[in-house]
Amino acid sequence: MVINLVDLWPLVSSQHFAFPFLHLVATSLLSSLTPYSEPNFLFYFAPRPILLINKSSRLCLQPSLFCRPKMVSLARALAVSYPAGCPCTNTHAPRRWSSARLITLKDPNSRLKWRSKAADSDNTPPPPLPSTSAAPVDAADSAAAGFCIIEGPETVQDFDKMELQEIQDNIRSRRNKIFLHMEEVRRLRIQQRIKSAEVGISDQEPESDLPDFPSFIPFLPPLTAANLKVYYGTCFSLISGIIIFGGLLAPTLELKLGLGGTTYADFITSMHLPMQLSQVDPIVASFSGGAVGVISALMVVEVNNVKQQEHKRCKYCIGTGYLACARCSNTGTLVLIEPVSTTVGSGGDKPLSAPKTERCPNCSGSGKVMCPTCLCTGMAMASEHDPRIDPFD
């Protein structure tokens, strides 16, 4: 059976179809899948998806234990949480998931309610921003998965119960998803450019996520990635022009820049100084040198500005993406206090043992937690390249 998810996408993305669609997907999976994923099986599904029915047990959706993870999962398709490697049978102890994040088949109304609440109000909803047209869609799957992007004290334990192999599989599958999504974005951008050209919209610059930013030097126009090239070009040509002027033109033309139209040689003679001094014309030399120096200094400043602005830092975490964990005051460990006996008995003679420490549950020992303002990216405007990769770094 071939299900082309792409064709079904409009259905999925429409607000009220998501849940019935899930049902359809679930039943079709159960009925038709074979142990090994077929090459023409265009339907994306998770390596070992689990559909949680309620808190204490789960219905395993996976068709087999042996699905190869090469089929990359599309979270949207199933909107499930992925404890990869979970066995199909119920013989394993049910995993406990934080109730806040469960989405249950038993309660489809909650999700529909959420959607309808967002959609209907007695007033017009704010117009969706163009760059976020995908956001409601993504909101669907993430919300459906019960995943909340903001951390709390218990959330680092989210994937706590998974086995090491499961975790590795999950990481791999998610990273695959990310690459796929990036590729999709790239193709969509191509389409976008094609279509805007068709419609006749004037060729827009590739919309970058970062707006232009003001120049450090007063009175100059704001910089963007595009006109940075113009800046470089102008600077370069100015410098070379000045060098050529100072080095070639001025001596060749025997410019008389001194007072009263005299050359430097005349000046030297008039001052009765040795003629050797006249070999270099200081007026032109100083002017050229100064100009080149100033222009290159300004250019360096501007380049610095560009670097800074492009990675405009989130002020809360100063660009690191993380905030110090308050539970352990940034150390990563919690000191356990044992009551110390002070009686003059056998306990009094023993030296105090070093206080035991345990790993801080808030930050799992890393000493830092996610910055909720920049979502761990460290940038004021979050984008794909960020410090989420290694929380222990």
Added chain:
Amino acid sequence: MCSVFSLKPCSNVAISADSSITESSWKRNCVSATARAQVIVNVTTAAPNKPSSLLLKQLGIPHSDLRVEEIVERQSSHNEFYRSFSTDHEVMSRKIKPKLDGEFLDESYERCREICAEYAKTFYLGTRLMTEERRKAIWAIYVWCRRTDELVDGPNADYMMTNSTVLNRWEERLEDIFNGRPYDMFDAALTHTISQFPLDIKPFRDMVEGMRMDTWKSRYQNFEELYLYCYYVAGTVGLMSVPVMGISPTSSASAQTIYDAALYLGIGNQLTNILRDVGEDALRGRVYLPQEELAQFGLSDRDVMSGKVTDGWREFMKAQITRARSYFNLAEEGASHLDDASRWPVWTALLVYRSILDEIEKNDYDNLNKRAYVGKGKKLLMLPLAYTRAQSRPPTLLLP
């Protein structure tokens, strides 16, 4: 949402560029019920020639509905003043020492200061007029409020796929803060602030509620709805800061009236924000002006979006500005009931913020296209004026 912190909803405009937003959000003043009635009477008699149908509703939602007195009571009781977290049973049972050591806290407060200086420059300058302890507390509160706002209105709010889960979790974290278990360094600064000043959790909760409202509501039918919103996002700020500012021991007014005045100052600030940013908000599809009142003056959303200033619009704006001013007057009466050291910054904020309304008038009520802006010079001039107002003693015949 235009909050008193002048955070622009979902825009990339540098907030701190707007230096006309000042610490005015933090100021609260005491006013007696009679003074309040007086002001209302004044408002209604101010324009004797206008038919009564063109006058706007003055009172919003009674504060008893908002359960402000609970907050007042909890924040006034001195028993809770020195909050100790050692009574946290879970902590005791697990024998884990909650570390809020000095160095960590100092760094947290320092970071709060930097953020305040970065995002609210004029407000920051105002806080410099306060005592050191109060300053730190205000910064910590500011950072929390700003972070909460950025969840809904910040540049990355779209990635957060703002739904109730995010704000629910944020509220859980708030509860943890009040239980002495802060999650990150800014939470820790707020936890320490709570141990120093008798703050109650309800205003913070109400602010989160206001953020929730902002995720789905973009039109307001009547003034009551708008008042509720203003209470949530700005009135709560006033309530949060009264314990920090402190009430003067020589004041004869009751705590309730002082808190009411603080609330009114917050409302006034928020209304001013709204009136200043009509055009900007309209561009983003939000109209905060009550629909019924627009209709009362023969206007509608279309007029707001059109960007054209008509005579009808001017009349409407005049009435709105009058009402906003009345809230400032309500708040003004008892500015001197605050602690001595806190009066000057409060008065400064009040005066500067009220002058934004003057600027709107000077722009010929064109808040659809122009942004009313109080220049630096004018702000500096307010400082000595505020100083003189701050020196006046509380009126002795004030009824509690």
